[in-house]
Amino acid sequence: MAGASALALSVPGLSAPIVQAPMAGVQGAALAAAVSDAGALGSLPCAMLSGDALEAELKKLTELTSKPVNLNFFCHQPQEESEERYARWLELLSPFFREYGLSVEDLPVGAQREPFSEAVAEVVAPFRPAVVSFHFGLPEPGLLARVKSWGGQVWSSATTLEEAIWLQQNGADAVIVQGLEAGGHRGHFLKNDLEGQLPTRELLARCAAKMSLPLIAAGGIATPADVPAYRQGGAAGVQLGSAYLLAEEATTSPLHRQALSNERRCDTAITNLYTGRPARGIVTRLMSSLGLQHEAAPVFPLAANATGALRSAAEKVGDDTFTPLWCGENAEPRNASAASITREFINGWV
Known part of the structure; x- marks a missing residue:
């Protein structure tokens, strides 16, 4: 060809x-x-x-x-997020922040x-x-x-x-x-x-x-x-x-590797919860709790500020709720x- x-x-x-x-x-x-x-x-x-x-x-x-x-x-194209929408996003995540003993005042600012x-x-x-x-x-x-x-x-x-x-x-x-x-x-x-x-x-x-x-x-x-x-x-x-x-040279996290190594990898979906932009990954508790797509998720990539802070806390106790377990179908x-x-x-x- x-x-x-x-x-x-x-x-x-x-x-x-x-x-x-x-x-x-x-x-x-x-x-x-x-x-x-x-x-x-x-x-x-x-x-x-x-x-x-x-x-x-x-x-x-x-x-x-x-x-x-x-x-x-x-x-x-970087976009500005309205204060009102971002406040709604944080309110949506507030039960998780309480669960992990975190404060929204500790969140990073700006795009990652x-x-x-x-x-x-x-x-x-x-x-x-x-x-x-x-x-x-x-x-x-x-x-x-x-x-x-x-x-x-x-x-x-x-x-x-x-x-x-x-x-x-x-x-x-x-x-x-x-x-x-x-x-x-x-x-x-x-x-x-x-x-x-x-x-x-x-x-x-x-x-x-x-x-x-x-x-x-x-x-x-x-x-x-x-x-x-x-x-x-x-x-x-x-x-x-x-x-x-799962390659030896990959830096895939232990929690991600664990999910990829069992039948969970067969359950993937497209979500905007982790970064504000649709991406396919293994279904997590966050996706099950809030739905795969949520209109309150901030514009890309600002959603990752809050989910990233929660990820750091959750992973310390072996919880992948906020870990973006990116993976394709049929993997x-x-x-x-x-x-x-x-x-x-x-x-x-x-």
Whole structure:
């Protein structure tokens, strides 16, 4: 297929177009480097890193591997939250604060996830990554042009055909087709709701019929045996996240690992309670108590200030109520080295 050939040629050094999904909070440079060294494309999630932390991770990455890597950033538009709505959110969570003996006065202030910016570009520029990927659209044209000047590719996630077409028209070199099964944050950006979003295979089919860019399928790809169907359906590559959550190099927390290791991993849902933006994870007590989507949840990423404080207290007593247990549908995470997991999926492609 033309798309598959183009993608393989434009990212040199890959044994197969297998992409490790960037997973903020459960990985660092070690996982990305191990995947790249094994012949796939490792990814480093960068949206939650300060400038100094980002530079440190990039230096570590270059020490660990000389193979191509993908750096992933958010490009959401920061929004202000009204005092009234935030007060309602805190009131909704007040029983939990009392349960864990916490005070709302102790909450952190401000966003914990920043969009891609000139300051971030300054840090990244010397490293000239092979791929820079974005979630929630693309950065403004000037920033996008700067990224392209480094000589690498620009990818971004689409959750609908309309978003895929928009990305193609606005400078993306490849599109990550994110189906409803995918774990973690939804990448939607043209609409704020989930209307019109589809399972991966159906979304891939629609995009393949209309798009001229390489498409990377993401969502519900649990085993190497799943891979051929996506290739035959028009994917130039596949992106895997949940398969790596139990990898030796992952920093997945003990509570998250425990949930992934039993049947709880089969019960996932999309919720906005943890960050203010819809994301798929294993169902927790918080989701069962408040409902999966709540209109009082503050705008992304401000909901995470309160849930993050509760998470810290709850995890100390072995409680994952406030732990975002991100995980995709049909997940079969492997308790193995990242290299062995990667080789399995490479074999599934070739």
